[in-house]
Amino acid sequence: MQQLAWNRQLVDKYNINGPRYTSYPTALELRSGFANDKVEAALLESDQPLSLYLHIPFCHQLCYYCGCNKVVTRHQDKADRYLTALAQELKLYAPLVAHREKRHLHLGGGTPTFLTSSQLTRLMALLQTELGFSPAQAGEVSIEIDPRSCDKGKLAHLRKLGFNRVSFGVQDFNDEVQIAINRVQPLQRVRSLVNEARALGFASINLDIVYGLPHQTQANFAYTLNTLLSLQPDRVSIFSYAHLPSRFAAQRKIPEEAMLQGAQKQQLLLQAIDALSAAGYQSIGMDHFAKPHDELAVAQRENRMQRNFQGYTTHGSDTLLGLGVSSISQVNGVVWQHVKDLPDYYSRLTDQALPVDKGFSLSRDDRLRGAVISELICHFHVDLAAVAKQWKIDPECYFAAALQQLQPYIEDGLVTIDQHNIQVTRLGQLWVRLICACFDVYQRQGNSFSKVI
Ligand code: SF4
Structure with missing residues (x-):
């Protein structure tokens, strides 16, 4: 990374919060x-x-x-x-x-x-x-x-x-x-x-x-x-x-x-x-x-x-x-979290009930976006042709809003994109969470998430 141009302007510009995407939706x-x-x-x-x-x-x-x-x-x-x-x-x-x-x-x-x-x-x-x-x-x-x-x-x-x-x-x-x-x-x-x-x-x-x-x-x-x-x-x-x-x-x-x-x-x-x-x-x-x-x-x-x-x-x-208390599961497209407080956890189990507090079932769109976000955050690259084939979509059309949101990152040299690939550059890897967020339809503002770097 030493060879990367350390760009103070970019640090200030992208000094914003974003999810860590251990799941999508978060x-x-x-x-x-x-x-x-x-x-x-x-x-x-x-x-x-x-x-x-x-x-x-x-x-x-x-x-x-x-x-x-x-x-x-x-x-x-x-x-x-x-x-x-x-x-x-x-x-x-x-x-x-x-x-x-x-x-x-x-x-x-x-x-x-x-x-x-x-x-x-x-x-x-x-x-x-x-x-x-x-x-x-x-x-x-x-x-x-x-x-x-x-x-x-x-x-x-x-x-x-x-x-x-x-x-x-x-x-x-x-x-x-x-x-x-x-x-x-x-x-x-x-x-x-x-x-x-x-x-x-x-x-x-x-x-x-x-x-x-x-x-x-x-x-x-x-x-x-x-x-x-x-x-x-x-x-x-x-x-x-x-x-x-x-x-x-x-x-x-x-x-x-x-x-x-x-x-x-x-x-x-x-x-x-x-x-x-x-x-x-x-x-x-x-x-x-x-x-x-x-x-x-x-x-x-x-x-x-x-x-x-x-x-x-x-x-x-x-x-x-x-x-255990507060743990999160994801199985077969269903995500759930156990209650966070010990007294609640104990009382649920005394009642012989699974201590599930919250959850959601993934939609097809959630899975598709989750797959793209996972590729970006794990491999810094998305093969759009493979996505099109697997999900039977036209990525340019389906992700039109996301591709639009990627524009500033492309202009700043954090992402490159062509007809078939999205590639996060080495410099862009520092802000990959924000790049992922372009594909997140649930994006939230404010302090719910920590600073990206
Ligand atoms: S960081 Fe938090 S969870 Fe870890 S030992 Fe300290 S208080 Fe406990």
């Missing part, structure tokens, strides 16, 4: 009062293998930058209650998915490693008993790890339970930044966990970092990047910090004067792209990097990469069953 379009029988029918109607996502909502401590759905608590027994409710939920889903293979599992949160080793054992036993999920026969079995709530013993236990991929939340290695976001985790701890994960044979180690955090500078971010590279992760996720204090109370604890100004934040992104590219990482979609041998990098090169609610994936986007 989760904001989910409607309340979605009937459980639509969920049941979606699960029963197809026999495609499923990927499982399981949400653990608890965290020991509040990170001030956080915008996730979580419950901060020191009471470990709350997780026992949650696992009991989860067992009830699995019993409700079990007859609906008994005919489907369960291929992958991802534990996210919150903090999945909030669970003790014995609670993790209980959880995996529940998945085996109720859903027949066997890690030994599965593909990816992955977990997000907060280095503060994991030690070598827990890591070894996870490996024994069948986990084969780990993702560590690093965010930044500088003390001043860590203190400002209330997430202090010494480098030595992260380094020893990463080394141990490698020694234990985890197949893929991901590190998350965040740019745009308080007190970050080009100099101290260079330290974070160099340190990160010294740990040799297989994958790196670079997330943009979305500072929305009016929406997330915790973010009000971050002093405004510590926030980055003007184009400083975008400069950090370019710095990260430069450092990772120079170190031989392959750029994956818009904010991920992987070593060329990593299966996500291979999938991208082979045009097999997709996007779902967990981000970039090799698993498919219409076969994801979310479990």
Whole structure:
């Protein structure tokens, strides 16, 4: 990216909000009062293998930058209650998915490693008993790890339970930044966990970092990047910090004067792209990097990469069953989200009801636009002739409004287009979310979404 002309005018011009398109339509379009029988029918109607996502909502401590759905608590027994409710939920889903293979599992949160080793054992036993999920026969079995709530013993236990991929939340290695976001985790701890994960044979180690955090500078971010590279992760996720204090109370604890100004934040992104590219990482979609041998990098090169609610994936986007409070599923053209609050979640399960809160069924237009957006965000390219053939449409006619909206991006060199192809340029990749939004008929304005970069 170094060779890209860093264009301040473009940064100012496109300093606007946009969805991350982990789905199309985005989760904001989910409607309340979605009937459980639509969920049941979606699960029963197809026999495609499923990927499982399981949400653990608890965290020991509040990170001030956080915008996730979580419950901060020191009471470990709350997780026992949650696992009991989860067992009830699995019993409700079990007859609906008994005919489907369960291929992958991802534990996210919150903090999945909030669970003790014995609670993790209980959880995996529940998945085996109720859903027949066997890690030994599965593909990816992955977990997000907060280095503060994991030690070598827990890591070894996870490996024994069948986990084969780990993702560590690093965010930044500088003390001043860590203190400002209330997430202090010494480098030595992260380094020893990463080394141990490698020694234990985890197949893929991901590190998350965040740019745009308080007190970050080009100099101290260079330290974070160099340190990160010294740990040799297989994958790196670079997330943009979305500072929305009016929406997330915790973010009000971050002093405004510590926030980055003007184009400083975008400069950090370019710095990260430069450092990772120079170190031989392959750029994956818009904010991920992987070593060329990593299966996500291979999938991208082979045009097999997709996007779902967990981000970039090799698993498919219409076969994801979310479990636990607030989780989102997409199966067979139906999208649904569970209730977000724990008391609601518990009361639904006490009533023996699936804890579905909102949902929608995809129309043909949703699927078509979703397919185009997925191509753009995963591969930065759309083969219009292939779209025309597959969907039996005339793209010029069908997407007339979208093509019109692409004009400014074409004029600014972010997109090229001819009769058969839409291509996002290297510079345009920074704003691919906005380019996708041209095809989004539900586009929303305002602060519902974070800044694109
Ligand atoms: S960033 Fe992660 S660990 Fe921190 S409060 Fe949010 S969910 Fe919990």
